[in-house]
Amino acid sequence: MAKPNIAPQSKGLDGRIYCDYSRLVRLQSQVGTFSLLPHLKAGSVLSGRHNSLFRGRGLNFEELRHYQLGDDIRNLDWKVTLRTGKPHVRSYTEEKDRNVIICVDQRSQMFFSSTQVMKSVIAAEIAAMCGWRVLKDGDRVGVVVASAEKIYHCKSQRSQHAFMAQLKLLAKANQQLSVDTTNSERVSFSLWLEQLKRMNLAQSTLVFITDWRDCDEHHLEQLKQLQIHNDVLAVLVNDPLEQTLPGELTKSNWVVGDGQYQLTLDSKEKVAQASATLSERSVLTRQSLTRLMALKQLPFIELDTSGSHIAQFQRLVGRQ
Known part of the structure; x- marks a missing residue:
């Protein structure tokens, strides 16, 4: 006798700070509202179950x-x-199915929000939605999780059971984050890309969900190389405070740092200087990712921490 399919129980975590495994599973109900694989127009000689800006069957x-x-x-x-x-x-x-790799960032810098929801939670939930959508389309999905301690790679499979195991790993990595978390040297963006290169990917779709904070110009060149034989979709998770600083911070004497240097924001000039630096970096990141997506005419997706990330993603990727 088959065992009944019992839904996972919630741990009662604050969903703005940590993602719950049960929440990631329930997001399966949201996949009917968007598609990574819009269908061809009727009558096309190539029409079939898969057609999109992304690579499909061949x-x-x-x-x-x-x-x-x-x-x-x-x-x-x-x-x-x-x-x-x-x-x-x-x-x-x-070719029987498409291979989709979801690369999701759960490192220490993702444990941040100045508004409603942590960037790490947003990344995990969007990763779950993408995975459920891929499975609904009958394709293989694997997850590469960059946690604060190590990079986990889960083999692509066309299996709901296997994907749920990957979601458990993702939720665990998310719940291990805290204000005291520091990243290991083994989880840099360079090593993340090295892990992908060792997988010898071709004709695959890679979905990167991160804040792109430690992605430099040479990393973008490597992504362009991956883009030649694959489809790389960039999802930027951003917080308003990482783009510009409010002037009233001078009253709070905030101390900001990059892990090596610190600056006390105790004057309008210092706040303006820090804000200008943040704004410049934010603009450069958007421009670089937009150019990367333009190589394959893919959408550039930017999500904020306001709590409406699911609706934003559905709108930017494309509703069914």
């Missing part, structure tokens, strides 16, 4: 074999045919 090379009567001569491999003196054809099989 043909995979299976084997090289001798020509047989009835084979399509367009599949003749002329180099092998000339070398052996016997006609050979390249045999292909239809």
